[in-house]
Structure formats: structure tokens, C-alpha cells
Amino acid sequence: xxxxxxxxxxxxxxxxxxxxxxxxxxxxxxxxxxxxxxxxxxxxxxxxxxxxxxxxxxxxxxxxxxxxxxxxxxxxxxxxxxxxxxxxxxxxxxxxxxxxxxxxxxxxxxxxxxxxxxxxxxxxxxxxxxxxxxxxxxxxxxxxxxxxxxxxxxxxxxxxxxxxxxxxxxxxxxxxxxxxxxxxxxxxxxx
Amino acid sequence: xxxxxxxxxxxxxxxxxxxxxxxxxxxxxxxxxxxxxxxxxxxxxxxxxxxxxxxxxxxxxxxxxxxxxxxxxxxxxxxxxxxxxxxxxxxxxxxxxxxxxxxxxxxxxxxxxxxxxxxxxxxxxxxxxxxxxxxxxxxxxxxxxxxxxxxxxxxxxxxxxxxxxxxxxxxxxxxxxxxxxxxxxxxxxxx
Numbered sequence: 001x002x003x004x005x006x007x008x009x010x011x012x013x014x015x016x017x018x019x020x021x022x023x024x025x026x027x028x029x030x031x032x033x034x035x036x037x038x039x040x041x042x043x044x045x046x047x048x049x050x051x052x053x054x055x056x057x058x059x060x061x062x063x064x065x066x067x068x069x070x071x072x073x074x075x076x077x078x079x080x081x082x083x084x085x086x087x088x089x090x091x092x093x094x095x096x097x098x099x100x101x102x103x104x105x106x107x108x109x110x111x112x113x114x115x116x117x118x119x120x121x122x123x124x125x126x127x128x129x130x131x132x133x134x135x136x137x138x139x140x141x142x143x144x145x146x147x148x149x150x151x152x153x154x155x156x157x158x159x160x161x162x163x164x165x166x167x168x169x170x171x172x173x174x175x176x177x178x179x180x181x182x183x184x185x186x187x188x189x190x191x
Numbered sequence: 192x193x194x195x196x197x198x199x200x201x202x203x204x205x206x207x208x209x210x211x212x213x214x215x216x217x218x219x220x221x222x223x224x225x226x227x228x229x230x231x232x233x234x235x236x237x238x239x240x241x242x243x244x245x246x247x248x249x250x251x252x253x254x255x256x257x258x259x260x261x262x263x264x265x266x267x268x269x270x271x272x273x274x275x276x277x278x279x280x281x282x283x284x285x286x287x288x289x290x291x292x293x294x295x296x297x298x299x300x301x302x303x304x305x306x307x308x309x310x311x312x313x314x315x316x317x318x319x320x321x322x323x324x325x326x327x328x329x330x331x332x333x334x335x336x337x338x339x340x341x342x343x344x345x346x347x348x349x350x351x352x353x354x355x356x357x358x359x360x361x362x363x364x365x366x367x368x369x370x371x372x373x374x375x376x377x378x379x380x381x382x
Binding site: 158 | 272277279312315316345347348349352355359361362365369372377380381
């Protein structure tokens with residue numbers, strides 16, 4: 001059982017909260033403008049990339065020592081043709097650079113909100129959360145919190161792999177936006 | 192029915208040949224060292240990235256006007272921690288730069304050989320070939336050649352999306368190498 005604080009209660013924040021609640025964790029939500037206090041051990045930034053950067057910058061001390069989960073897909077939403085982070089970096093790496101005393105993990109950016117909520121990609125495949133980070137214990141904490149949540153967990157490697165996870169999320173979003181897949185489908189992870 | 196020439200007859204070349212044969216196409220294989228003649232309308236470079244570059248450089252005239260399919264995942268196989276192409280580019284873009292008179296399509300790099308051969312990712316999900324390229328007619332030709340092949344086809348957008356397809360392939364390979372998934376599994380595309 002972990003105490004988990006989720007910034008943002010949009011579709012993604014709500015679905016992530018539902019997953020963690022089923023996992024037996026204590027989940028609380030916080031708005032970007034709320035006073036930041038009593039943060040859980042795991043803090044999920046379920047907000048757009050620019051808001052995640054702002055939260056990180058404004059709360060370095062409060063986030064020190066925490067597992068900070070970045071779920072963003074930093075698309076250029078005007079063009080839908082590129083990410084706004086440097087090509088050799090990632091949103092997670094940018095956030096980690098702001099929070100050197102936090103344990104930043106990239107996760108939940110490869111699953112649409114609907115597939116988290118239903119625990120299924122399309123009709124038959126269990127939803128899998130892929131996570132990348134440099135702190136093995138932080139990924140273990142996240143995996144433990146998801147054990148009974150209804151979604152599977154895969155350790156996708158070091159934080160450097162966040163770049164690939166963000167490419168994966170970007171590609172999946174462009175396919176859905178172009179109606180090649182539905183927002184209840186996408187990429188399933190099959191053993 | 193298309194005439195298809197495949198450079199290379201390793202696991203990937205063989206599986207791609209099997210898929211196109213089922214699709215009712217005329218498939219022939221060619222070794223990198225064979226004389227290049229009578230190329231089909233679709234030419235698949237089913238060889239490692241460096242070999243694909245060499246073939247492209249040596250056969251610009253013969254490949255002019257052809258649909259040239261790049262299937263490579265340009266990993267640094269010493270580190271398994273990066274791609275050898277520039278971060279803001281892709282293997283497909285590098286090959287396209289060498290072959291301005293060819294219609295370069297990125298495809299088959301997101302499917303392991305075993306999933307092409309079986310037409311299934313793991314046990315239940317049909318294998319999908321994702322393709323990226325700037326020439327819509329070339330992608331249509333490829334899609335048509337795969338119609339009855341047993342694998343599904345998804346147009347993943349412009350050649351710029353090859354970068355994301357290569358990140359996707361890279362990530363999938365690292366997960367298999369780390370035994371998070373099997374080489375008969377991987378990422379399925381679910382509608």
C-alpha cells in the first residue's frame with residue numbers, strides 16, 4: 001500500500017487514480033493551484049507537459065525524495081508532427097533535470113485513458129503500463145502499487161528509454177487522431 | 192499482384208517473402224553481392240542498416256522509380272542503448288537522402304520475424320505492418336501487396352514518422368532482449 005498523490009483530475013488523472021485505488025493504495029488528488037502539502041510517496045503529474053514543468057519548478061523541495069511519475073506526451077499540438085522536447089531528450093529527462101533530488105519515472109504515457117479505465121486495450125488484451133527510470137527501487141514501488149490494480153507492469157529500462165516511450169505514445173496518438181485505431185485501442189504489450 | 196525483390200534471406204527476409212507470397216505476389220530474393228537486375232516494383236532491403244546504406248549507394252539508378260522498403264532497426268548493437276542515426280533523423284530518412292528518385296517506405300521494422308511468419312503477435316493478435324512514407328501511392332502499393340497476406344496494414348503517416356517507428360522497434364527489441372516479452376510477442380496493434 002502506497003500513498004499516492006495525483007496532480008490533475010482529467011481523464012488520465014482519474015483513470016490512474018482508479019487503477020491505484022483498485023491496487024489498494026491511498027489516493028488523493030491535488031489541483032495545480034492547491035497548496036502542496038502531505039504529498040504521498042508517489043506523486044503523479046497527470047497534467048500537460050508545460051504544467052508538469054511548472055509544478056516541478058515550483059515544488060522542488062516538496063518533491064525531493066518522492067517517486068515523481070511523468071505521464072506526458074509532449075506533442076506539438078498545433079502540428080501533431082513533432083514533439084516539443086529536443087530530439088535527443090524527453091519530457092521525463094527535462095523534468096528530471098529540474099528535480100535532481102526526486103526519483104523521476106516515466107509511465108502511463110503509452111496507455112490511453114480509456115484503456116487504463118477498462119484495463120483492456122481493445123476487447124481482449126490486458127492494459128500494460130510501461131515504465132522507464134534510473135532508480136530501480138522507484139520502479140519497484142510503482143510496480144508494487146500496481147500489483148492488484150488490473151493492469152500489468154513492464155520495466156522498460158533506464159530513464160533514457162523515456163525517449164522511446166514518448167515516441168511510442170506520440171505514434172499511438174497520431175494513429176488514433178487519424179482514425180487508424182480507436183482511443184479504446186492502441187498498442188498492446190504481448191508476452 | 193506485384194513483383195517484389197528482397198535483398199537478404201535471413202529470418203526477416205524469409206518471413207517477409209512468405210507474407211508477400213501468400214499475398215499472391217511474385218517474390219524473388221537477391222544477395223547483396225549478386226548482380227542487380229530485373230528488380231521488382233517493390234524492393235525490400237531486408238539487411239542490416241549498414242548493408243542497406245551500401246546497397247542504396249551502389250544501386251541508385253536501378254532503384255530509381257522503385258518502392259524501396261527499409262525494414263531496419265539501426266541499433267548500436269554494442270550498447271543496445273541508442274540508435275546509430277542522428278536523434279532527429281531515422282534510418283529511412285538517411286536511405287531516402289541517398290535515393291531521391293526512389294519512393295522510400297519504412298515498414299516491417301516493428302514486427303519480429305516470428306510474428307510475421309506466424310501472422311500473430313503472441314497467440315491471439317493478428318500481426319500488423321506499420322508503414323511510413325511520403326509517397327501515398329507507394330504505401331498503397333505496399334498495402335495492396337499485403338491484402339491477402341495474413342498480416343494487417345496500417346499507414347503510419349509521412350516518412351518523418353519513421354523516427355517513431357524506429358523508436359518503437361528499438362524499444363520492442365530491448366524488451367525482448369531483457370526477457371520482458373518473447374520474440375514471438377511484442378507490441379500488437381489493436382483497433
